[in-house]
Amino acid sequence: MAHLDQARRRELEEKVYAGERLTRADGEDLYACDDLAWLGRLAHHRRTVLNADRVMFNVNRHLNLTNVCRASCAYCSFQRKPGEKTAYTMRVEEAVAKALEMRDQKITELHIVNGLHPTLPWRYYPRMLRELKAALPEVSLKAFTATEVHWFEKISGLSADEILDELMDAGLESLTGGGAEIFDWEIRSQIVDHDTHWEDWSRIHRLAHAKGMRTPATMLYGHIEQPRHRVDHVLRLRELQDETGGFVVFIPLRYQHDVVDSADGVVRNRLQARTRMATPAESLKTFAVSRLLLDNVPHLKCFWVMHGLSLSQLSLYYGVDDLDGSVVEYKITHDADRYGTPSTMTREDLLQLIRDAGFRPVERTTRYEVVREYEPGPSLAQRRAEPQDVWS
Ligand code: SF4
Numbered sequence: 001m002a003h004l005d006q007a008r009r010r011e012l013e014e015k016v017y018a019g020e021r022l023t024r025a026d027g028e029d030l031y032a033c034d035d036l037a038w039l040g041r042l043a044h045h046r047r048t049v050l051n052a053d054r055v056m057f058n059v060n061r062h063l064n065l066t067n068v069c070r071a072s073c074a075y076c077s078f079q080r081k082p083g084e085k086t087a088y089t090m091r092v093e094e095a096v097a098k099a100l101e102m103r104d105q106k107i108t109e110l111h112i113v114n115g116l117h118p119t120l121p122w123r124y125y126p127r128m129l130r131e132l133k134a135a136l137p138e139v140s141l142k143a144f145t146a147t148e149v150h151w152f153e154k155i156s157g158l159s160a161d162e163i164l165d166e167l168m169d170a171g172l173e174s175l176t177g178g179g180a181e182i183f184d185w186e187i188r189s190q191i192v193d194h195d196t197h198w199e200d201w202s203r204i205h206r207l208a209h210a211k212g213m214r215t216p217a218t219m220l221y222g223h224i225e226q227p228r229h230r231v232d233h234v235l236r237l238r239e240l241q242d243e244t245g246g247f248v249v250f251i252p253l254r255y256q257h258d259v260v261d262s263a264d265g266v267v268r269n270r271l272q273a274r275t276r277m278a279t280p281a282e283s284l285k286t287f288a289v290s291r292l293l294l295d296n297v298p299h300l301k302c303f304w305v306m307h308g309l310s311l312s313q314l315s316l317y318y319g320v321d322d323l324d325g326s327v328v329e330y331k332i333t334h335d336a337d338r339y340g341t342p343s344t345m346t347r348e349d350l351l352q353l354i355r356d357a358g359f360r361p362v363e364r365t366t367r368y369e370v371v372r373e374y375e376p377g378p379s380l381a382q383r384r385a386e387p388q389d390v391w392s
Helices: 006-018 024-032 036-051 092-100 124-135 146-156 160-169 185-191 198-210 227-244 280-293 309-315 347-356
Strands: 054-058 060-063 109-112 140-143 172-174 215-221 247-254 299-303 322-324 360-364 370-373
Touching (some): 006 024, 024 280, 036 280, 060 092, 092 124, 215 227, 322 347
Parallel strands (some): 060 109, 109 140, 140 172, 215 247
16 A cells, blocks of 8 residues: 655645645645545545535436537547437427426426537527526526537637627526546547637636636546646646636546447447546545645535445545535436446435435535535434445
């Protein structure tokens, strides 16, 4: 097991407990350390200072309007090309009907990301938002990655400034945090097949923040990148956050293999042959180091669909204070991953998951405003007397 020497550990501990900003070298050293208990203790300290015993969650639905995409990113098995048997594009009425199915569960957010459809006209997107908002006026629309907004610039001839204005007028509350992957060009050039890179991704989020949006940011880890690329990714975001203050949450997303990707004879996820997935221990380390480095973004999210429920509970002791969400349908990786996680969790399921881990559940809005703060469960010690659920 790789460890840091005692003097370096003490130095890092002192910085963390004093609330000092960590450097690039600090981040790389933390990744070089395999002592998960130690990393967890430091990250849990930061998480507790920022968020006490609260774990936020929201009740949302993911919606992917089309899987047709002109790009073929090396890690992506969601993309389909026009004419493929499993390609789909939702009509506006169809998307509205799907969203309405959730009305009874009182969802507060629709989370919408899509392929870069080569022929759908720009008008489709604001029209879609308008119709969804008209059908579910109380629901926040969190939609489109910066990559999609960059694509809209190309197909509409409008600037991102004009596009965001029109989307906001149609009901957009927030962009999604996707399209970030790994910003460092050495890795990005090998995995991404479109031309939205750090410069455009940051330009579009900067613009969104200037218009009053609070946006998430993501990082795709556990493929061909090295820990130093993760550190670089987080430090770019930290610098941008110093400038705008508009990021509300950071979400490390675990790269996933796709066990049925080649079922139709087409291998879309081309990274599978080159890499294995991050282990659960590596995921916990990534959560912990991200929490410690990213001192100016208030929340750290574990997207439980990618990690399983037990690991998601454990991640709450490694810096995480936010669990996404009720989800309902997650096509990007979940259709084919077969990891045994459910694709939906009700509000009650999430409350129990969080309480069973020893935390206080807080339902939030898309902007991280509190909808309702719940009582925590009984202490873990008291629970020993009760029958327990086993979370897969
Ligand atoms: S990651 Fe997004 S842009 Fe890249 S191929 Fe998949 S759907 Fe298209």
